[in-house]
Amino acid sequence: MAATGAATGTVPVLVLKEGTGRTRGKTAQRNNIMAAKIIGEVLRSTLGPRGMDKMLVDSLGDVTVTNDGATILKEIDVQHPAAKMLVEAAKTQDNVVGDGTTSVVIFASELLRKAEELLDQNIHPTLVVSGYRKAAQKALEELNQLAKEIKREDRETLRKVASTAVRSKAIASAREKIIDMAIKAVKTIAEQRGDKWVADVDLIQITKKAGGSFADTRLINGLIIDKEVVHAGMPKRIEKAKIALLECPLEIEKTEISAEIRIRDPTQMKAFLDEEAKMLKEMVDKIRKAGANVVFCQKGIDDMAQHFLAKQGVLAARRIKKSDMEKLARATGGRIVTNIDDLTGKDLGEAELVEERRIGDDKMIFVEGCKNPKSVGILIRGGFERFVDEAERGIHDALSVIADVYEDPKIVPGGGAIEAELSKRLRTYAAKVGGREQLAIEAFADSIEVIPKALAENAGLDPIDIMVDMRAKHEKPNGLGWGVDVFAGKTADMWRQGVIEPKSVKEQAVKSAVEAAAMILRIDDLIAAAKMKTETKGGGGPSPGEMPY
Numbered sequence: 001m002a003a004t005g006a007a008t009g010t011v012p013v014l015v016l017k018e019g020t021g022r023t024r025g026k027t028a029q030r031n032n033i034m035a036a037k038i039i040g041e042v043l044r045s046t047l048g049p050r051g052m053d054k055m056l057v058d059s060l061g062d063v064t065v066t067n068d069g070a071t072i073l074k075e076i077d078v079q080h081p082a083a084k085m086l087v088e089a090a091k092t093q094d095n096v097v098g099d100g101t102t103s104v105v106i107f108a109s110e111l112l113r114k115a116e117e118l119l120d121q122n123i124h125p126t127l128v129v130s131g132y133r134k135a136a137q138k139a140l141e142e143l144n145q146l147a148k149e150i151k152r153e154d155r156e157t158l159r160k161v162a163s164t165a166v167r168s169k170a171i172a173s174a175r176e177k178i179i180d181m182a183i184k185a186v187k188t189i190a191e192q193r194g195d196k197w198v199a200d201v202d203l204i205q206i207t208k209k210a211g212g213s214f215a216d217t218r219l220i221n222g223l224i225i226d227k228e229v230v231h232a233g234m235p236k237r238i239e240k241a242k243i244a245l246l247e248c249p250l251e252i253e254k255t256e257i258s259a260e261i262r263i264r265d266p267t268q269m270k271a272f273l274d275e276e277a278k279m280l281k282e283m284v285d286k287i288r289k290a291g292a293n294v295v296f297c298q299k300g301i302d303d304m305a306q307h308f309l310a311k312q313g314v315l316a317a318r319r320i321k322k323s324d325m326e327k328l329a330r331a332t333g334g335r336i337v338t339n340i341d342d343l344t345g346k347d348l349g350e351a352e353l354v355e356e357r358r359i360g361d362d363k364m365i366f367v368e369g370c371k372n373p374k375s376v377g378i379l380i381r382g383g384f385e386r387f388v389d390e391a392e393r394g395i396h397d398a399l400s401v402i403a404d405v406y407e408d409p410k411i412v413p414g415g416g417a418i419e420a421e422l423s424k425r426l427r428t429y430a431a432k433v434g435g436r437e438q439l440a441i442e443a444f445a446d447s448i449e450v451i452p453k454a455l456a457e458n459a460g461l462d463p464i465d466i467m468v469d470m471r472a473k474h475e476k477p478n479g480l481g482w483g484v485d486v487f488a489g490k491t492a493d494m495w496r497q498g499v500i501e502p503k504s505v506k507e508q509a510v511k512s513a514v515e516a517a518a519m520i521l522r523i524d525d526l527i528a529a530a531k532m533k534t535e536t537k538g539g540g541g542p543s544p545g546e547m548p549y
Contacts, residue, residue: 040109098400131440416452
């Protein structure tokens with residue numbers, strides 16, 4: 001029967017595993033584009049200073065209130081595979097430049113929406129992708145040409161860049177304080193390597209503690225170690241500190257091989273314990289001989305060693321994180337030592353003050369007054385935890401954009417102005433390209449205008465009126481800076497308003513959005529494995545009413 005069935009073509013040939021879902025052709029493309037458009041719609045209302053916040057509640061009931069694109073996408077736990085690509089694009093934007101996460105997702109979803117219209121006109125996805133790539137290349141060239149170069153010492157411009165980044169955050173009312181801290185912090189950690197400047201924001205330690213008010217937030221010319229002093233008898237405050245940074249334990253290490261010690265009388269036991277104590281005392285003596293009065297140890301500190309350190313008046317903390325040890329070395333000018341025998345006075349770091357303080361319910365060690373620190377700390381305080389979390393996101397954005405300008409000192413106007421100018425120039429370029437790719441380049445030019453449109457919508461303005469006025473202004477000479485003034489409810493010159501952004505943020509947004517859109521457009525087949533079956537008391541298999549994927 002099987003042979004006959006096969007000959008007449010009545011027996012189905014199973015290639016994929018049972019329960020596997022498959023969507024092909026235009027249906028797959030439309031599903032993917034729809035998922036991406038939904039993600040774009042979720043974030044669209046958060047863009048700009050007049051954007052709204054989202055309240056996100058996770059499975060444990062924890063609440064997050066934010067308008068930060070990367071945080072929203074992380075918290076909502078996106079499941080659709082195409083939508084996950086946009087989440088990845090936002091993550092990349094956040095990791096590389098630290099700002100513009102909402103813009104990249106809105107732009108990518110708009111590129112896909114416009115691409116769907118082209119697919120309906122029977123234009124092949126490959127042609128659309130090719131047109132988008134050409135448009136992106138041209139946009140990046142124009143962006144580089146339109147950007148203004150500034151000096152890294154130009155504090156006023158840095159203030160404007162940081163102000164633009166934090167204006168849409170919950171802490172916008174305290175932005176002057178944030179900006180001053182951010183500029184000082186980045187200036188401290190920035191260093192020149194060859195002919196390039198590097199400003200690694202990870203070297204700025206951010207510590208959050210609910211309690212007090214945001215006015216208590218401050219920059220520390222040193223670091224905060226989230227540990228307490230190990231022994232009650234140790235001093236809690238050391239001025240003119242000489243700091244030893246140890247990556248080895250202040251303990252008697254166990255032998256690598258199993259050994260048996262036979263003790264026949266109590267005096268032998270006492271001698272054994274005395275020898276242990278002597279070895280620990282020698283370790284402490286070596287630390288004191290080097291001149292250290294503060295010890296930060298990455299490993300453990302034996303109780304007996306703690307006792308000897310306390311007697312010598314040394315402040316010590318143990319189990320310090322590796323990342324904090326590296327920051328301490330950069331902040332105090334010390335060197336991390338892996339063997340106590342090698343410790344000398346030259347290896348010690350210096351600080352004006354090392355002190356244990358109670359912050360909220362916890363005790364922390366403050367290392368302050370470092371002479372020439374290459375790593376600094378920011379302590380964020382606030383009335384409640386949600387506010388402190390949002391304050392951290394705002395400070396992170398301010399630090400990131402200032403670091404971006406330090407590394408690539410070029411700026412462009414904000415408020416959708418640069419997008420409107422790029423759109424105008426891409427339309428001119430599209431006419432020169434011709435053919436079907438021209439339609440894709442024009443679609444790209446329309447898509448990039450979604451940023452000023454969203455800014456206008458979120459400010460309660462008519463996007464059509466704003467776009468008509470902006471396009472007219474950009475046709476005039478020196479019209480580059482005209483964007484949406486969301487507070488005045490009209491178009492304005494963003495250069496004069498002081499609304500400016502780093503060129504690198506816009507550059508990365510174009511790259512990430514186009515790559516995400518191109519990848520989604522090239523998919524014409526979605527094959528999803530069957531979901532894992534959850535076991536029930538009655539045996540395996542899906543529960544009643546549950547369908548396989």
